[in-house]
Amino acid sequence: MRHISKMGIMVFAVAIVVTAITVGCSSAPLRTEASTSEIRAAEESGAAKVPQASLHLQLAKEELETAKGLAAKDEKEEATSMLLRAQADAELAVALSHGDAEKNEALAAVERVRLLRQDNP
């Protein structure tokens, strides 16, 4: 009896821990920091002024809102997965905004060389 009650206590404790973890996870707030941070970085890098970057920035924002909506409906896994989309789009927006500037600078440099050679054959 004493042995059984000891086993029962252990099973009960494990059950409590598992329940607590499960409840804790299910009630944990959606972690949007990474996506939000990347969206802000895209905005600061001027993505709104670059058409292609602007598109992905907009997608990232929409996906973030969608994720929040899913979280609100307690669809945590879908929400977390959707956040991955938002983060990926925001990262791409940052790169495209930088790439546009780099491309323009490269074109300007090439043009500068062309003009110099033209003026000094």
Added chain:
Amino acid sequence: MKKIHFLILVACIAIFAGCAAVPPNELVNARLAYRQASAGPATKFAPAELHKANDALVLAEQSFQEDSDSYKTKDLAYVAQRKSQLAGAIGKMAADKASKDKANADFDKKQTEIVKQGKEDLNNAELQTAVLLGAMASDKANKDKADAEIEKQDAEIAKQKQDLIDSDKRTADVMAELAKLAAVKEEERGLVVTLSGGVLFRSAESTLMSSAQTKLDQVANALLSVRTRNIIIEGHTDSQGSDSYNQDLSQRRANAVRDYLVQKGYPADHIQTRGMSEDSPIADNASPEGRANNRRVEIVIEREVQTSSQQ
């Protein structure tokens, strides 16, 4: 009936198999994006990003194998597509940067060449300018020298002209003065002053009479104003007496006039004397008047200034 059941079974299997084999659009796009990124500059310039894209695509493919149409598969495929695009964008950006760096290097190189060439051109231009300036200075010196020479020549010509004018004036003055004293005429050989022999010498003598000296003084004064001119003193006789006597007499009389003029200051080396005897009469020797006119001394003032020696 069996055949119908078989066809239905095949159709169901085909539909099932087709549904299972059709990947979601997100995965199709992800595969395409990865192929494009792998074929672009990402391979060279963004291998790490391309590797992450590959990992993402592998996860999506695994999810597709496990649950082909789940939201998870679609989301992972979507992320894989974006990561492939990100790798492509970073690769393109790196390629652009390399292109920019190369262009800037080319620009610097070309600019250095231009500056170097410009310096060389400048040095050459300065050298040519120095040469030209040297040549110009030499030309100017030559020109100045030539101008000075011309100016000197002009001055000499002007002086000669003035001398000529003065000489002509003096000649005119002498001519006017002499015209008061004796017969004066212009001939081709010069100005000829004729002094009557009867005024200067006694008959058959070559010594000047004292009365003649006054007249010769006046002639000498007039001649001294043109003392640079050569003069010729010619003695002439009438036809009486022998030729040799007349020749000797005419020469002695010319010498006597010369000696007197030299005594008065006329340069001896500008005087020639000639005994002309009776060979150049100016009148008829048949009459006493004619013979008197033929006995004479002529002083020829030459036109040109010449160095002469006394005879």
